[in-house]
Amino acid sequence: MSAAxxxxxxxxxxxxxxxxxxxxxxxxxxxxxxxxxxxxxxxxWQPSALSVFTFTDLVNNSTPxxxxxxxxxxxxxxxxxxxxxxGVVSLTNVVMAVYPLQGAGGALAxxxxxxxxxxxxxxxxxxxxxxxxxxxxxxxxxTMIVCQGLALVILDxxxxxxxxxxxxxxxxxxFGVVPVAGLxxxxxxxxxxxxxxxxxGIGLYxxxxxxxxxxxxxVAASRVRIVAFIAAGMLYGVAGFMLSAQTAxxxxxxxxxxxxxxxxxxALGGTSLSGGRGSLIGSILGAGTLMLLQKVLFSGxxxxxxxxxxxxxxxxxAIVFGNAVGWLLKKEERQ
Amino acid sequence: xSFEESTAAVQISKVAKSYGPTVALxxxxxxxxxxxxxxxxxxxxxxxxxxxxILSGVVKADGGSMSISxxxxxxxxxxxxxxxxxxxxxxxxxxxxxxxVAENLMLPKMxxxxxxxxxxxxxxxxxxxxxxxxDLAQFDPDTPVGVLSLSDRQRLEIARAFTHASKLLILDExxxxxxxxxxxxxxxxxxxxxxxxxxxISHRLGEVRSLCSxxxxxxxxxxxxxxxxxxxxxxxxxxxxxxxxxRQPVASHPSRxxxxxxxxxxxxxxxxxxxxxxFDVKRGEIVGIAALEGQGQRDLFRAxxxxxxxxxxxxxxxxxxxxxxxxxxxxxxxxxxxYLPEDRKSEGILAGLSTASNVVLPIxxxxxxxxxxxxxxxxxxxxxxxxxxxxxQRYLNFKIDELSGGNQQKALLARVIMTGARTLLLFDPTxxxxxxxxxxxxEAIRTFAAEGGSxxxxxxxxxxxxxxxxxxxxxxxxxxxxxxxxxAIDEQTLVSALIGHAHxxxxxxxx
Numbered sequence: 001m002s003a004a005x006x007x008x009x010x011x012x013x014x015x016x017x018x019x020x021x022x023x024x025x026x027x028x029x030x031x032x033x034x035x036x037x038x039x040x041x042x043x044x045w046q047p048s049a050l051s052v053f054t055f056t057d058l059v060n061n062s063t064p065x066x067x068x069x070x071x072x073x074x075x076x077x078x079x080x081x082x083x084x085x086x087g088v089v090s091l092t093n094v095v096m097a098v099y100p101l102q103g104a105g106g107a108l109a110x111x112x113x114x115x116x117x118x119x120x121x122x123x124x125x126x127x128x129x130x131x132x133x134x135x136x137x138x139x140x141x142x143t144m145i146v147c148q149g150l151a152l153v154i155l156d157x158x159x160x161x162x163x164x165x166x167x168x169x170x171x172x173x174x175f176g177v178v179p180v181a182g183l184x185x186x187x188x189x190x191x192x193x194x195x196x197x198x199x200x201g202i203g204l205y206x207x208x209x210x211x212x213x214x215x216x217x218x219v220a221a222s223r224v225r226i227v228a229f230i231a232a233g234m235l236y237g238v239a240g241f242m243l244s245a246q247t248a249x250x251x252x253x254x255x256x257x258x259x260x261x262x263x264x265x266x267a268l269g270g271t272s273l274s275g276g277r278g279s280l281i282g283s284i285l286g287a288g289t290l291m292l293l294q295k296v297l298f299s300g301x302x303x304x305x306x307x308x309x310x311x312x313x314x315x316x317x318a319i320v321f322g323n324a325v326g327w328l329l330k331k332e333e334r335q
Numbered sequence: 336x337s338f339e340e341s342t343a344a345v346q347i348s349k350v351a352k353s354y355g356p357t358v359a360l361x362x363x364x365x366x367x368x369x370x371x372x373x374x375x376x377x378x379x380x381x382x383x384x385x386x387x388x389i390l391s392g393v394v395k396a397d398g399g400s401m402s403i404s405x406x407x408x409x410x411x412x413x414x415x416x417x418x419x420x421x422x423x424x425x426x427x428x429x430x431x432x433x434x435x436v437a438e439n440l441m442l443p444k445m446x447x448x449x450x451x452x453x454x455x456x457x458x459x460x461x462x463x464x465x466x467x468x469x470d471l472a473q474f475d476p477d478t479p480v481g482v483l484s485l486s487d488r489q490r491l492e493i494a495r496a497f498t499h500a501s502k503l504l505i506l507d508e509x510x511x512x513x514x515x516x517x518x519x520x521x522x523x524x525x526x527x528x529x530x531x532x533x534x535x536i537s538h539r540l541g542e543v544r545s546l547c548s549x550x551x552x553x554x555x556x557x558x559x560x561x562x563x564x565x566x567x568x569x570x571x572x573x574x575x576x577x578x579x580x581x582r583q584p585v586a587s588h589p590s591r592x593x594x595x596x597x598x599x600x601x602x603x604x605x606x607x608x609x610x611x612x613x614f615d616v617k618r619g620e621i622v623g624i625a626a627l628e629g630q631g632q633r634d635l636f637r638a639x640x641x642x643x644x645x646x647x648x649x650x651x652x653x654x655x656x657x658x659x660x661x662x663x664x665x666x667x668x669x670x671x672x673x674y675l676p677e678d679r680k681s682e683g684i685l686a687g688l689s690t691a692s693n694v695v696l697p698i699x700x701x702x703x704x705x706x707x708x709x710x711x712x713x714x715x716x717x718x719x720x721x722x723x724x725x726x727x728q729r730y731l732n733f734k735i736d737e738l739s740g741g742n743q744q745k746a747l748l749a750r751v752i753m754t755g756a757r758t759l760l761l762f763d764p765t766x767x768x769x770x771x772x773x774x775x776x777x778e779a780i781r782t783f784a785a786e787g788g789s790x791x792x793x794x795x796x797x798x799x800x801x802x803x804x805x806x807x808x809x810x811x812x813x814x815x816x817x818x819x820x821x822x823a824i825d826e827q828t829l830v831s832a833l834i835g836h837a838h839x840x841x842x843x844x845x846x
Contacts, residue, residue: 214431
């Protein structure tokens with residue numbers, strides 16, 4: 001009965017496409033293209049867009065969301081959703097505003113504290129999910145609410161004052177051209193590229209695609225999942241830290257707008273919300289695109305009330321476009 | 336016996352496992368000699384997969400003990416099992432589609448390069464060496480596994496298991512998706528010389544006979560016995576598997592009434608690759624469709640039930656000509672026509688619902704009182720039909736995905752019969768089920784036909800067509816190639832017709 005399938009089996013497996021082509025048609029390539037187009041539009045409407053000042057401003061605005069989206073990417077690739085991002089950003093923001101530590105050393109200590117807060121929340125998430133078997137949304141919804149509650153206990157109304165060093169130095173430029181906030185993003189990207197080449201990094205993609213197969217292949221799935229949540233939490237902490245640098249003050253609900261925008265940035269960056277596919281770099285670009293879109297619309301004279309509508313449109317279009325490209329490639333492969 | 340014990344490479348004694356009240360393994364004992372290829376036989380649900388999981392370290396046994404080369408063996412996870420030289424090629428394959436061939440082979444630890452990070456070059460090189468060792472040099476290590484065909488994935492799964500198995504290799508249905516079994520046989524024979532014991536699980540007795548020397552038979556979670564294959568006939572083995580004589584003499588086909596009314600009449604049907612197909616199925620008749628993979632049988636069944644678009648042609652059910660727009664409306668045409676789909680997992684069962692709910696699904700609205708389906712009524716209705724397909728009543732309360740494949744298939748057949756349709760379309764009704772279940776399914780189909788129902792079925796197994804069909808239609812290249820009736824249906828005739836040879840066409844009418 002196997003004459004027909006025999007001929008298929010003998011055929012050697014197809015070579016995969018060149019890495020360049022894959023990068024272009026990957027989600028990261030698409031979102032990068034959108035970013036460039038939007039930036040051109042921005043420069044067209046507002047020539048000052050090409051100045052260092054405007055660029056720095058844009059990077060500063062985008063960094064907190066970009067860091068949060070970068071963190072979320074870890075969890076999404078492992079096939080999960082992490083809502084605690086809103087809680088951690090709020091919590092670290094109020095900690096920065098209520099307990100300012102002055103000077104460079106203080107800033108470093110604050111950064112570490114933020115990382116630790118995020119890391120602890122992430123570890124709790126990871127243990128709830130990987131060891132106790134809770135669904136990711138349920139577990140992280142819980143920790144998000146707890147963190148938001150803690151933020152309100154520390155600071156019950158907007159107020160407080162973030163340390164001057166953090167506010168001024170971290171929103172400034174290095175040598176007058178390089179935005180300091182951008183260096184944070186660059187460091188995160190470098191660490192990500194290294195992480196992808198670790199066994200845990202490969203395991204992350206494996207458990208996102210199929211957790212049972214990953215286990216059967218010997219991947220320590222629970223450990224990988226916990227690492228993903230901790231890494232995510234730490235990045236949310238850094239996001240809260242950079243948000244504080246920008247706003248210079250504390251707000252117990254500062255993290256709330258991050259919740260939906262983070263997922264939008266991740267999806268826009270080409271990371272599959274069903275896991276196993278995507279990249280942190282795409283998420284950073286996705287966050288950048290969402291923030292840039294605000295500026296473009298503003299400079300184009302569109303009322304800010306319309307921002308949400310456009311962000312939603314761009315998000316859906318990018319995903320539809322990405323799917324269409326993927327579908328076309330598959331079709332070509334079959335022929 | 337003492338001689339065997341002293342030379343046993345792997346010793347499994349009285350291993351047991353229960354999931355809550357369900358006993359999956361009662362007491363299983365097997366001894367494997369070094370270098371032996373040992374078959375594990377049993378019906379679906381006999382406990383084979385549970386034993387595989389215990390040996391591979393996926394689940395822990397509740398009782399009994401295992402040892403390898405005399406050392407106590409109780410793996411706490413897959414990696415632990417591997418480190419003690421035990422590896423498994425899983426039936427459901429455990430490859431990651433989004434990772435490359437090389438990464439899949441190397442999981443969970445990639446060869447390191449500079450800075451201790453995984454090096455793509457070293458990974459690729461290590462993978463290439465493995466691929467060459469197992470005669471898979473045509474694979475590109477950088478290909479993502481997702482683009483490979485199912486049979487290539489199965490080879491990869493098998494090759495990976497070979498690399499980790501130094502003491503015991505478990506091959507669970509390794510040929511399910513393999514068209515070319517010679518490759519596997521070569522590897523298995525080579526491994527024999529390396530003193531690795533192989534536990535070989537397959538439904539295909541022919542394969543087992545050509546590879547294995549001894550077989551252990553499982554039934555209801557117990558090891559019934561170990562036999563030397565050279566001294567056991569197929570009948571002996573079947574009997575041990577099902578606990579009764581499975582191969583009843585081929586029942587003579589119920590006499591066919593040429594003048595019976597036509598239940599299903601198809602004329603000039605074209606759909607997908609199907610071209611201008613005409614035939615009919617009379618009341619009380621069982622008609623088989625024989626075809627190699629992809630000759631239009633799928634299009635035929637899907638067009639008849641309204642799941643694929645018909646390009647041209649007419650279909651009449653019980654004399655009523657109709658345009659069938661889907662499985663729901665199909666039930667209302669003439670005396671109804673119902674379809675048992677090909678893939679029970681994705682098109683058949685509703686996992687998570689009880690078996691009873693799955694069975695009564697088509698007549699939910701009929702058994703509802705005041706719009707509510709009462710559980711007791713659901714069960715009593717299901718019970719009646721369960722009997723006709725030989726499905727044990729205790730299974731009705733189980734969630735359907737907890738049942739073995741064979742029992743799921745019985746439940747789905749019960750569902751199709753439950754619809755009350757008098758014409759059934761069954762697509763490969765015994766795919767992947769064991770010998771005992773097959774007999775029950777054949778029995779149910781025959782009973783259905785004897786009571787005046789009509790059946791059109793496709794089967795990928797020739798013996799099944801010979802056994803069950805009163806008339807057999809051979810599809811080739813989307814057309815009806817030949818048609819045989821009653822005694823003219825034999826395996827050799829069918830084989831030549833399947834590949835488009837009209838020779839040996841005795842008594843049949845080449846169309």
